[in-house]
Amino acid sequence: MKRSLAVISLAVMAVSLAVMLSGMPACAQEKQVVKIIGSKYCYFTIEDWAGIFRADNQTINVDVKPASVYSVTEALQGNEADAVMLFGRIQEDEVEEAQENGIQLEEQVIGEGAVTFVTYRDNPINALTVDQIRKIFLGEIVNWKEVGGENLPIEPISRNEAMSGTHDYMVNNLLQGYPVGQNVLRIFHHDVVRTVWKTKGSIADARLTEGIRGSRKGMVKVLAVKATNDAKPVLPSLSTIRNRTYPVTGPLTLYYNPATLQPPAKQFVQFCSNKSLSVVRFTKREEK
Numbered sequence: 001m002k003r004s005l006a007v008i009s010l011a012v013m014a015v016s017l018a019v020m021l022s023g024m025p026a027c028a029q030e031k032q033v034v035k036i037i038g039s040k041y042c043y044f045t046i047e048d049w050a051g052i053f054r055a056d057n058q059t060i061n062v063d064v065k066p067a068s069v070y071s072v073t074e075a076l077q078g079n080e081a082d083a084v085m086l087f088g089r090i091q092e093d094e095v096e097e098a099q100e101n102g103i104q105l106e107e108q109v110i111g112e113g114a115v116t117f118v119t120y121r122d123n124p125i126n127a128l129t130v131d132q133i134r135k136i137f138l139g140e141i142v143n144w145k146e147v148g149g150e151n152l153p154i155e156p157i158s159r160n161e162a163m164s165g166t167h168d169y170m171v172n173n174l175l176q177g178y179p180v181g182q183n184v185l186r187i188f189h190h191d192v193v194r195t196v197w198k199t200k201g202s203i204a205d206a207r208l209t210e211g212i213r214g215s216r217k218g219m220v221k222v223l224a225v226k227a228t229n230d231a232k233p234v235l236p237s238l239s240t241i242r243n244r245t246y247p248v249t250g251p252l253t254l255y256y257n258p259a260t261l262q263p264p265a266k267q268f269v270q271f272c273s274n275k276s277l278s279v280v281r282f283t284k285r286e287e288k
Contacts, residue, residue, distance in 0.1 A: 031058075031059055031060060031061040032059060032060050032061070032262075032264040033060075033061050033062075033063055033264075034060060034061070034062045034063065034082050034083075034264050034265045034268050035063050035065075035080070035081045035082050035083075036050070036062065036063070036064045036065070036081060036082065036083050036084075036085055036254070036268075037064075037065050037066075037067040037069060037075065037080060037081040037084060037085070038066070038067065038069050038081075038084045038085035038086055039066065039069075039085055039086050039087045039164075039165035039168065040066035040164060040165055041087040041113055041164075041165025041166055041169075041207065041252070042085035042086065042087055042110075042113075042165060042252050042253075043064060043065075043066045043085070045110065045111060045252060046064050046085055046110070046254075046272075047064045049271065049272060049275065050062035050064050050268070053268055053271050057267065060264045060267065060268070062268055064085075069081075069084050069086075071094065071097065072084045072086075072090055072094055072098065072105070072255050073094065073097045073098045073101050073103055076103065076255075076256070076257050076260070077101065077103070082256060082261060082262065082265035082268075083108075083254045083255060083256040083261075083265065083269060084254070084255045084256070085252070085253070085254055085255075086165070086252075086253050086254075086255065087113050087165030087166070087168065087169045087250060087251075087252055087253075088165075088168070088169045088172060088173060088250040088251065088253070089107070089250075089251065089253060090105075090107075090255060091172065098257075103257045103259070104257070104258065104259065105255050105256070105257060106255070106256055106257075106258050107253050107254070107255055108253065108254040108255075108256070108269060108272060108273055109251045109252070109253055110251075110252050110253065110254060110272050110275065111251070111252040111275075112241050112242055112244070112249055112250070112251060112252065113165070113169070113208075113241070113249065113250055113251070113252050114208055114236050114241045114246055114248055114249045114250070115166050115169055115170050115174065115205050115206075115248045115250075116205070116206045116207065116208045116210075116211035116212075116222060116236045116248075117133060117203060117204070117205060117206070117211075117222070117223045117225065117248075118192070118193060118196050118203070118204055118206050118211045118214060118215070118220040118221065118222055118223070119196065119202060119203045119204075119220065119221050119223055120196060120197070120199065120200055120201060120202050120203075120220065120221070121197070121218060121219060121220055121221050122221075123144070123149065123221055124149055124150060125144065125147060125148065125149045125223070126221075126223065126224060126233070127223060127224035127225065127226055127233035128147060128223055128224075128225060128226070129225070129226045129227070129228065129229055129231075130174065130225060130226070130227055130228075130247050130248065131228075131229075132147050133174065133225065133248075134174055134175055134176075136154055136156055136203060137156050137158070137170070137174070137175060137180050137181060137184060137205075138175060138178060138180070138181050139156075139180075139181025139182060139183045139184070140181075141154065142154055142183065144201065152200070152201045153201050154201055154202075154203060155185065155199050155200070155201045155202040155203070156180070156181070156183065156184045156185065156202070156203055156204070157184065157185045157186075157187060157192065157195055157196060157199065157202055157203070157204035158170070158180055158184050158185075158186055158187075158204060158205055159186070159187060159188075159190075159192065159205075160186035160187060160188050166205050166206065166207055167205060169250050170205050170248075173248075173250060174248060185199075192204045192205075192206045192210065193206065193210055193211070193213070193214035193219055193220055194219070196214070196219075196220050197214070197219040197220055203223075208236050208237075208238075208241065211236070222235065222236065225246065225247045225248055226247070227247040231247075234246045234247065236248075254269065254272060256269060
């Protein structure tokens with residue numbers, strides 16, 4: 001009889017506990033974590049979206065962190081991330097590395113980004129061609145008079161951050177994979193605009209928002225860019241980036257392995273997909 005009463009008591013306690021847990025608010029339950037890492041350039045967009053997603057899905061925590069990613073495959077295989085965010089597209093050798101490891105990467109385009117170029121505010125030059133910018137950052141053009149400006153040494157500046165999306169995109173695309181010249185000042189702090197403001201003859205790569213903000217404060221001049229010598233100069237703006245008339249634009253992307261993506265991560269990727277342009281499955285590069 002005593003044993004029967006004990007069993008009944010345990011059953012009642014179990015039912016009560018289940019009822020209590022079911023009535024607990026979502027924030028009190030253990031949350032499932034979705035990890036997104038990668039380019040700082042993409043961080044701001046993804047974190048904004050993650051905030052909206054978290055508010056509507058309180059049992060899922062999307063953890064977004066800017067971080068240097070030397071291998072998308074290793075980051076996904078090593079459980080560092082459910083998805084990797086990049087400014088631009090991964091290189092061909094990374095596609096091959098993923099395939100060799102049995103990973104069929106998918107790419108989610110979530111928007112467009114751009115590299116803005118700022119210079120000292122009293123620079124008489126208003127526009128440069130893509131080729132001129134390339135040669136300046138490779139150290140092949142070293143004086144402003146070589147591009148129609150004053151007789152003044154050029155002081156190129158770029159971030160020295162492994163996670164800097166603007167610097168990585170510029171090297172991999174504008175500089176065609178070559179490192180910046182030895183004359184380029186590499187800075188560790190984030191305030192590129194202030195460094196340009198204090199440096200006569202300077203030019204630097206920057207994000208659109210910081211370039212526009214610095215221009216409005218009268219600290220720097222934002223340069224227009226020409227695709228070719230005969231092309232019309234185009235200033236960076238939201239509209240010229242979206243329609244890609246500004247020459248130095250690139251996609252903001254998420255990379256993930258659909259075969260191992262867990263339901264919460266799939267849900268967040270789908271959330272991003274609803275705001276994006278296209279999904280690309282990598283088989284052969286030329287099929288994109």
